[in-house]
Amino acid sequence: MTSILTVGVAVIDFVFRVEDMPKPAEKTRARDAAVVGGGCAANAAAAISRLGGTAHLAARVGQDMVGDMIVSGLRDEGVDCLLVRRFENRRSSYSSVVVDRHGERMIVNYRDETLDFGAAWLASSDLPDFDAVLADTRWPEGARVAMEKARERGAPGILDAEPPVREAQAALGIASHIAFGQKGLMDLTGEKDVETALRAAAAETGAWVCVTLGENGVTWLEDDGVAHMPSFPVEAIDTLGAGDVWHGAFALKLGEGSGEREAIRFANAVAALKCSRFGGRAGAPRYEEVEALLAEMR
Amino acid sequence: MTSILTVGVAVIDFVFRVEDMPKPAEKTRARDAAVVGGGCAANAAAAISRLGGTAHLAARVGQDMVGDMIVSGLRDEGVDCLLVRRFENRRSSYSSVVVDRHGERMIVNYRDETLDFGAAWLASSDLPDFDAVLADTRWPEGARVAMEKARERGAPGILDAEPPVREAQAALGIASHIAFGQKGLMDLTGEKDVETALRAAAAETGAWVCVTLGENGVTWLEDDGVAHMPSFPVEAIDTLGAGDVWHGAFALKLGEGSGEREAIRFANAVAALKCSRFGGRAGAPRYEEVEALLAEMR
Numbered sequence: 001m002t003s004i005l006t007v008g009v010a011v012i013d014f015v016f017r018v019e020d021m022p023k024p025a026e027k028t029r030a031r032d033a034a035v036v037g038g039g040c041a042a043n044a045a046a047a048i049s050r051l052g053g054t055a056h057l058a059a060r061v062g063q064d065m066v067g068d069m070i071v072s073g074l075r076d077e078g079v080d081c082l083l084v085r086r087f088e089n090r091r092s093s094y095s096s097v098v099v100d101r102h103g104e105r106m107i108v109n110y111r112d113e114t115l116d117f118g119a120a121w122l123a124s125s126d127l128p129d130f131d132a133v134l135a136d137t138r139w140p141e142g143a144r145v146a147m148e149k150a151r152e153r154g155a156p157g158i159l160d161a162e163p164p165v166r167e168a169q170a171a172l173g174i175a176s177h178i179a180f181g182q183k184g185l186m187d188l189t190g191e192k193d194v195e196t197a198l199r200a201a202a203a204e205t206g207a208w209v210c211v212t213l214g215e216n217g218v219t220w221l222e223d224d225g226v227a228h229m230p231s232f233p234v235e236a237i238d239t240l241g242a243g244d245v246w247h248g249a250f251a252l253k254l255g256e257g258s259g260e261r262e263a264i265r266f267a268n269a270v271a272a273l274k275c276s277r278f279g280g281r282a283g284a285p286r287y288e289e290v291e292a293l294l295a296e297m298r
Numbered sequence: 299m300t301s302i303l304t305v306g307v308a309v310i311d312f313v314f315r316v317e318d319m320p321k322p323a324e325k326t327r328a329r330d331a332a333v334v335g336g337g338c339a340a341n342a343a344a345a346i347s348r349l350g351g352t353a354h355l356a357a358r359v360g361q362d363m364v365g366d367m368i369v370s371g372l373r374d375e376g377v378d379c380l381l382v383r384r385f386e387n388r389r390s391s392y393s394s395v396v397v398d399r400h401g402e403r404m405i406v407n408y409r410d411e412t413l414d415f416g417a418a419w420l421a422s423s424d425l426p427d428f429d430a431v432l433a434d435t436r437w438p439e440g441a442r443v444a445m446e447k448a449r450e451r452g453a454p455g456i457l458d459a460e461p462p463v464r465e466a467q468a469a470l471g472i473a474s475h476i477a478f479g480q481k482g483l484m485d486l487t488g489e490k491d492v493e494t495a496l497r498a499a500a501a502e503t504g505a506w507v508c509v510t511l512g513e514n515g516v517t518w519l520e521d522d523g524v525a526h527m528p529s530f531p532v533e534a535i536d537t538l539g540a541g542d543v544w545h546g547a548f549a550l551k552l553g554e555g556s557g558e559r560e561a562i563r564f565a566n567a568v569a570a571l572k573c574s575r576f577g578g579r580a581g582a583p584r585y586e587e588v589e590a591l592l593a594e595m596r
Binding site: 021023028030035064066094100110111 | 314324327370529
């Protein structure tokens with residue numbers, strides 16, 4: 001079984017579905033609500049586990065009840081949480097996500113800024129066997145250690161690059177693959193044109209680079225040119241966590257030994273299926289569903 | 299030790315402090331956050347316990363992790379939760395409360411409407427000894443049973459009447475005391491004038507009635523006239539849960555055998571102290587603090 005180590009952020013989102021967006025000084029009754037695990041690395045790990053991979057998550061969480069919810073939700077998804085470190089007297093991160101009837105979202109998030117940013121404990125941990133490593137840029141020190149470990153073992157080291165990307169500068173130079181979001185790519189390079197920006201990012205980092213454009217697919221550099229893969233056509237019900245799930249699927253395929261093009265196609269199918277259902281990462285698909293969609297669209 | 303049974307709603311509030319109110323399609327970073335227990339009856343129980351009384355809470359909560367947080371927070375406050383019933387496959391209630399730098403609040407709340415509204419289990423439960431009963435109108439069947447039990451034992455039965463008050467019609471006719479909020483009083487009587495409304499409420503219910511007016515104090519009927527007690531002057535930092543804490547303190551004093559006027563003065567002092575601190579019911583004071591304020595203001 002392919003084994004992926006994901007490193008980064010794990011949170012809880014309290015999601016409320018409302019008719020209309022709430023206004024100040026008002027009390028709005030939600031017509032539905034869900035407590036949904038979130039965070040880039042955690043969502044990716046949950047998606048990998050659903051797809052039949054072995055997912056090991058390394059993350060920092062407070063020793064509090066929100067942290068209990070985070071870990072419990074991940075264990076329910078089959079994610080190995082041995083490297084999820086709990087910090088005494090620190091609080092876990094959580095968000096309130098309000099979604100109105102048009103699918104528009106309003107997010108308020110809280111992060112305990114006193115949570116230790118260091119990753120020396122991870123560097124000296126006894127890591128499990130893995131076929132690829134995926135890290136998000138929200139925990140820069142963790143990302144750096146993750147990319148070093150991948151390089152040491154000769155496995156793909158994939159970075160999910162979101163702003164502020166420069167904070168994860170050290171990891172950028174070690175990663176074998178960097179998958180930018182549109183904002184992350186602009187944030188790093190200052191370039192608006194996708195091809196120019198990708199070339200600048202590749203020149204600076206020496207990594208294979210791509211940018212995920214949501215419903216507009218994925219663009220990457222290939223054979224001195226630019227390649228593009230469109231997204232799969234779906235009715236998007238809920239895009240929460242779609243990018244994270246994409247990264248998890250992409251890392252899984254690279255870990256299995258697939259080429260980038262094949263991995264992108266697979267990840268696009270996974271993200272499309274996720275977006276067709278409500279509930280954040282809880283909408284991530286099983287392997288068979290992805291195979292079925294890929295066969296259908298061939 | 300004076301023992302109070304409170305019956306009604308127990309929830310969790312996820313409170314976020316922000317600079318400016320969030321807007322749709324934006325991600326707002328909170329500068330602070332707190333997971334705070336809430337719900338009328340639960341807040342009242344926590345306040346009673348802090349004031350040195352014995353607080354027994356009867357409430358309905360889902361068998362979920364949010365429910366675990368609710369019960370755990372109440373136990374930490376010394377509240378007896380033997381009558382907090384957990385329902386399998388049901389979800390607990392929770393809210394997102396966003397407070398901006400001006401103290402303005404934006405609330406989105408979720409309640410599982412499939413949570414069994416019946417209170418037959420409470421009626422047939424082995425209730426603890428109590429000196430008074432307090433119920434909120436958010437669980438109408440529970441409130442009815444609570445008021446019946448109080449009447450059976452000859453103890454004060456106090457109703458915290460918030461809209462929609464008519465849903466708790468049965469309890470209204472049995473309560474010995476009804477403390478309305480301004481909206482609750484208008485909702486029941488359709489009268490805008492406070493005295494007219496109080497007289498209508500007293501005539502309909504046969505109970506002793508008052509209305510709590512926040513910073514404008516409390517008005518009630520006494521000796522065929524209208525009596526008024528101003529609130530204590532404080533700089534209000536956080537009014538979340540102030541009304542609930544007031545009701546808890548009022549019930550405790552009536553349970554101790556005090557008259558209504560004395561109970562109102564005590565409850566006003568308790569609510570004022572609570573409002574002077576951030577953190578919802580976590581700002582509720584100890585008995586000694588209340589005594590000190592009352593002595594100072596005499």
